[in-house]
Structures are given as C-alpha cells and as structure tokens.
Amino acid sequence: MSDGLAPTGEQRDPYEPRPGLTHRDADWSGLRVVVAGLGVSGFAAADALLERGAVVTGVDSGTSQALTERARILEILGARLLLGPQGQQAISEPEASLADADLVVTSPGWRPDNPLLAAAAQRGIPVWGEVELAWRMRPAHNPAPWLTITGTNGKTTVVTMVAGMLAAAGLRAAAAGNVGTPILEAVLHPQPFDVIAVELSSFQLHWQRSVSPLASVCLNIAPDHLDWHGSLAEYARAKGRVYANTQVACVYNEQDPATEQLVVDAEVVEGCRAVAFTLGTPAISMVGLVEDVLADRAFVQERRTSAAELGTLADLQRGDLPPAPHVVANALAAAALARAAGAPPVAVRQGLRTYVFEPHRIALVAARAGVSWIDDSKATNPHAAQASLAAYDPVVWIAGGQLKGADVEELVRGAAGRLRGVVLLGADRAQIAQALARHAPDVPVHEVASTDTGAMEEVVAAAASFAEAGDVVLLAPAAASLDMFPSYGARGDAFAAAVRRHLGE
Template identity: 80%
Template sequence: MSRTDGTAGTADAQDGPDAYEPRPGLTHRDADWAGLRVLVAGLGISGFAAADALLERGVHVLGVDTGSGQTLEERANILRILDANLVLGEEAVAAMKRPADLLTDIDLVVTSPGWRPDNPLLVAARDAGVPVWGEVELAWRMRPEHDPAPWLTITGTNGKTTVVTMLAGMLRAAGLRAAAAGNVGTPILEAVLHPEPYDVIAVELSSFQLHWQRSLSPLASVCLNIAPDHIDWHGSLEEYTKAKGKVYANTQVACVYNAQDLATEQLVVDADVIEGARAVAFTLGTPAISMVGLVDDVLADRAFVAERETSAAELGTLADLTRGGVPPAPHVVANALAAAALARAYGVPPVAVREGLRGYVSEPHRIAPVATDADITWIDDSKATNTHAAQASLSAYEHVVWIAGGLLKGADVDDLVRTAADRLRAVVLIGRDREQIAQALARHAPQVPVIDVPQTDNGAMDLVVEAAASHARPGDVVLLAPAAASMDMFANYGARGDAFADAVRRHLGASPS
C-alpha cells in the first residue's frame, strides 16, 4: 500500500483460498451452519459466547477446557442443556495427551485467545488439515448478511483500550449506536449478535486475536505502536509484529499509523488492502497532508477535509483532555489523535470528536493520580505491563521515583532503563523478575539508588510505598509503572494498582499533613 496515494499493495497468499473453510459459504450468520462439527478450545468469556452462538445455529459443539472452578461449571451446565459435549478439567488434561483423538470427525476448531499456537491440540489440528479460527474470525462470519455494522479496528502494544473507549465516545456523540467491543468491554460476538443492531463497532484486537484472523475487512484500522511484548506467546518479535500487522488486512477506507513509530508505517506499506484505502498518520508534530496532529495546542485534521492541501479542521484542544488541572501526557494525546482519525474515517464531524474527548473518562490504573502530599504526586499506572507502556509513562514526568517489576514476559529492559535514567530519583523493585531490572540499572543508571523488596505477601506494597517515600523530594512523582505483568504477586494489574493506592493512603494517613 502506498502511504499517500491509497493504492493497494500485494501480500503473499495465505495457504490458498479454501484452507480455512470447513464448508463453503460460511460468511454470515444465516449461512448453512447446521450439522457442522466444531471443537471450541477454551470456555472462558469468548469461548462460551462462541459455543452458544454455534449451538443456536444447529452446530454440534465439543467444548474442551482444562480449567476448573465454579464459573466454568456454571457455563458448562448451560452448554450441556443446549446439547454441547464437554471435556473438562482433569479429563481434558488427560485427553490433551492424545489431541488427535479429540479431533476425530471435527470440521473446525474455534480457539480462545489464551491458547497459544503451539498448544498440542492446535498443532494437531493444523497437521490434520482442520481449520482453526479465533473467536474474532467467527464473530466476523456471524454478522448479518445485509448491512452489517462496519468495524473500526484497533491494535498496538499499548493504548488500545484508551483509543477504543475514546472512539466509542466520539461515535456516540455523533448520534450513532456504537459499542466498544473485542478485547475490552462487550465480547465481540455479543456485539455482533445483539438484538438491537449497532451502527458501528469499535473493536479492540490483541495480537492473540489477530493471529487467527483470516477474513476481516474493517472500514478503518490502526496499529498504535509496536514494542516487544508477548514474545513468549508468539515465539519472536517478528511473529508478534506480523500478528499486529493483520489489523490492516482488507481495510476499506483508511489505514491509520503512528508517524513516530516506523514499524507501524511499514505494516501499512506491506498491507494488502481494498483498492482506494488511504494511509493516514497521526503525529504529535504539525500534521502534513493526510495526517492528524498538533498545531500548538489544537488537535488538527489534514486528512479528512476537502481542502487538506491548504487547510485543516480543528478537532479539539489539549484543554479538552486536561483532567483535574493536569495536562495530558504525550501518549494520551497520541491516543486521542488515533481515535479521532478512525472517527473521521467513518465520517464523524469535528464537533462530535471534540465532545467525545471532553466526555472521556480514563480507565482505572492508567496514569491515575492517587494523591498529592508535600508536593509529591503518587501515580498509579499499573496497566503499564510492558516496557513500551512504562517508557511512555516515565517520559511524562521530569523526576520520578519508579516502582517496577513483576513478570517481564521475555522483554528486554535495557532500552527502557537507558532512556529513563536521567529522570530517575530512585527505583523500588518488586516481583519475580526484579533482578533483571536491577542489572539494567547497574549498567545504565549506576548513580540511581535501587531498593529491592523481595516480599510477596500482603504487606509488600506498604514496604514499597515507605521506600519510595523515603527517596521522593518535593516536585517528584512516585510512579507505579511496573513494565511487567502482575500475576506473580497479584490476581491482575488492577489488584496491583489497588494495593498500591491503598498503601499510599495508609502511608499518608500516618504522616503529618
């Protein structure tokens, strides 16, 4: 694809046109699904929704899940009533030792995002020539045959949820019935099959979901950024990037990319799109033609205006993104511009873009102020679960006491530490992979005090906060931006952020005001 003229490029064929078709014509919800034999791998939220939708259309469903627990059993009871066959828990663990047996007479496997491509069952399906779809692929094929709601698709290492939420707000401000779905909010199958159809759906897609997609054709699409993440799942950065690039495949109107991230631009160049689709960049600089960007404090559109060679449309200002008197961090502005580009590609007027920005409420644990005391600001960015997110967070502040650590998921932290070194007042390390961060700090920021907190019990965060407070000075930010996943110590990043905020409040409550 050309970056400026919108002409479609070519891409290598994907194993032939029929490689992923268990039966001809399965392109809409009213196609001939009846009698198909489908194995649904994983019965979490997306797997349960997939099984339910298939059963409703007369499909013979075999559900496989190696987990256990009350929630799974409740879902299983519903599926059994609907005549699904299930292999669960220890029985599923044993069956997975002979995955080919599970695939006997199976026409299609629908896999949940958590199942890695090297899972024995999925490998056996590939070897046996059984098509494998993700739940997003199934959702696309479950749209109505006539006038289905267009999809605006979003991926990237960081910022996806922010962008999809901002975008949904812009669409609703334009009077459209819109949903934020996919990897966040409403499950995509639920959105597609909703009895009151949506006008348009903003779809957040993870690299796990994109890995399995084959036939999506979004109206507009964006990859916000690329940085090492989920390498353990994909096997390499190259495969991770390849999965992210699938967001652009078959885009109809606009492929939106990050002018500050050359990897996203290359993905657009390489994409095989619908003829006439345009490349549109977002930038924190002054926008050129076919870009959205910043002119002083104005978010400006030079991509979706008739006279874009000589003029721009005002979409909002930085004041529309300011909350509590705190100006937006640069990556929040970039996210707003990306969301605005997708909204404009759909035809949303500038006034609705601005109203959407004004109404946006940040998701919890995303650069969330916890407290300010003695001119020290405490910030919860527990959602910064990878190095790219942590770098964006650190770059927003001049002097930082950084709280970092957890499960690095195979990521290298050297570049992160090197670029942040001049901002660091001190670093407090937690979690399983904290030694890897400590070694990077020794190499690239040897002058920075490092406090190691090996405890993993309920009182660990109190020790972390006390250590951070002892090094913070007036004007500093104490920032929880771990650059790592949380499951070594907490149920999820939300629980980690809550523990931090609670510990901060306890600390400040015990301190003189």
C-alpha cells in the same frame, strides 16, 4: 469430512469448512465444530453455533466454578463437553475429538502448537478464532462496520475513546473484543449497533483471515508475547493483520516506523488511504498537534491548505498534570478512526472531554505538598513504562515484578536523566537494579525484599523519602504482577491504598 474438493472438482479453500458461511443466516446446521477453550469468548462461540444448529464439542482442561456453570448451560443447549481430565486427554490425544470435525474454533490464549490445534492443521481442518467467527456471524444485510485496534500498548484506551466519540456523534456504538465484551455478543446483540470498535490482541489476529474493517490501526510495536509467537517478526506479522482488507483508512504511528511498514505490506481494499497520527505538526493525510490543538489534515476536503480542530490538550487534562504524550497519541489515533467513520470534529472533542480514563492508567491517586502520586500499574512491560516515564521529570519510579524475559536496558538508559529515586519490588527487581547500576549509578535505589502484598507500605514510605516538591511518584512497573498480586489492578489498588494511608487520608 469432505475430500477437500468443491462440488465442481475445483480445489476448495482450506479455510472454508463449508461454502457460504459468510453471515449469520447461512446454513450452519449440522456443521461439526470443536470449540477449544470455554472461557468467555469460547462460551459465546459455542452458544452462537448451537443456536444455528451446529454440532458442538467443547474442550477445556479447566475445572473452575465459572467453567462448570458455563458448561452446564452449553450441555442443556445440546453441546458435548470434554472438561477437566477428559478435556486434557482430548487435547493431548486429539484424534478422537477431531475424527469427524469440520471446523475448530479456538480461544485466543491457545497457541498454534497446542496438540489439538496442530493436529487439526495437519488434518486440513480449518481453525478459526472467535473474531473470525464473529465476522461471519454478522447479518447478511447492512452489518455494522468495524473499526479495529491493536498495538502492544494503548489498545483499551483507544477502543473506548473511539466508542465515546462515535456515541457523541449520535451513533449506537460498542467497544468490544479483547476489551471485555466478546465481539460475538456485540455482533449478535438484539439491538444492532451502528459501529463496533474492536480491540484485537496479537493472539486474536493470528487466527483471522476474512475481517474487512472500515478503518484500522496498529498503535505501536514492541517485544511482547514472544513465547506465544516465537519471534518478534511473527508477533509483528500477527499485529499487521489488523490492516488486511481495510476499506477506508489504515491508521499508523508516524513515530513508530514499524507500524508504517505494516501498512505498506498490507493487502487492502482499492482506494484505502494511509493516515498517520503524530505528536508533531501534521502533514497532509495526518492528524497531529499544532501547538496545543489536535488537528486533522486527513479527513477534511481542503487538506492541502486547511485543517480541522478536533480539540485541545486541555480537553484531555485531568487534574493539574498535563496529559502524558502517549495519552495524546492515543487520542489522536482514536480521533482518526472516528473521523474515518464519519464523526464530525465536535463529536471528537466531546468524546475527549467526557472520556473516563480506565483505572490504573496514569491515574492520579493523590497530590500533597507538591508531590503527585500516579498509578500506572497497567504498564506491565518496558514499552508501556517507557511511555509513562517520558511524561514526567523529575520522577520517583516504582518498578518491578515479573519481567517475563523482557530487556530493561533501553528503558533504564532512556529514563536515567529524569529519575530522582527508584523503589524496586517483585521477583525480577534485581535485573532492573543491575541496569540502574550501569546507567544511573548516582540515583538512589531502595529494594523491597518482601514479596508479601503488604510490602506496598514499605514501597510507598521509601518513595516518599525520595520525593521533593514538584516531583511525581510513578508506579509504572514494566513488569507483570502475578508474583505478588492477583492482577495489575490489584497491584494498583494496593498502591493507592498505601498512598492514602501514608498521607493520612
């Protein structure tokens, strides 16, 4: 390692392992990099670095078949690998693996207090996330601009909506990042993209410093991942990094003042504007609703006196139920980002009309005898469930699972007046039951004690006994699923299957 001084004798930036690593064709050769975690993003990082001549050591304590297969490829490419017990030792006793390291690239799930990352920070070794690396792996000339999206809830919906709007505008666009496709794969794709919409988690944002997006948004802030960040303030601070160095527009939620404050606090490129999205009538520099019209008063020339029509609520409706308010808010946020990237109003509208909603997000499973059955299994925290419940009245609510320490008092208090009945399942159902007893004592509650995945049959039967014509039966658990199901998707699939069996479909 160097002595920390630049050749001129001036103090070198401690975040830079070597001067000039700002694009894919820079001199990466011989750079000694420890890649912490060899999941999908870690593999992509190691592969990109090896291709450019870096000396890579991969560290992971896992032993899964998928990891073994990825490791075999990296080994053929020349990486040194410390896996399983060796990897665990390298993490708990990191001195040897960091002895000559110039850089650590960490996967997003690794916490800053992980012994290997903490030791790197103590030694003055730069630690990058894969998003930081991806930004520095862009081409030197005409790189695709990024639109960056974060928030406690709604990220995947917005990033995929944006990509659809951009595609409708004739642009080659990608949805990447936390959404599934590693951002490095999008950046290094052999057929370059015109624009990349990037979903960023708070974990990923914690490690980024250099990203300068064309436009950015934080959709909302609610307590989440506090065990990783240590506090709500640190979690919000990480989310706020989405706005750093934004060039054209920082988009925020007018109904969530915390997001506006993050914009106020952000260091942005000179000339960057703050643009709000709102479910109310938009003022200047906002996108919002005028009756049933999605209207733009931010990206039109005469925004003081006019607005552009971006679509209507009917463009978002699927089936007989009107779009939920948070779905409309997500559409407005996506529209603002697409408009910042130059998409015309007609492309925004086309993107809304053709958008295919992700599974388990306000998905209509069935409608029979005036009762609609909705799968929102993706509502894995109280904030998401609150947004879902606000869309329907009256509602039979199905909730429960792993609350991970989350408080449900505000959620239950706010929803009490619209509840026809509640069905509870999962490990932490008692906490929700206690809140219901305090805030909705007259609402009937059925608790499903079984934690077997087959318990969903009882859940659906109980919900059907509560429901009346005109009601919505809503699976919006406000909790994680791993106490009973492999994933929130498996939970939603079990619910949908049980509903269809109950209805004889």
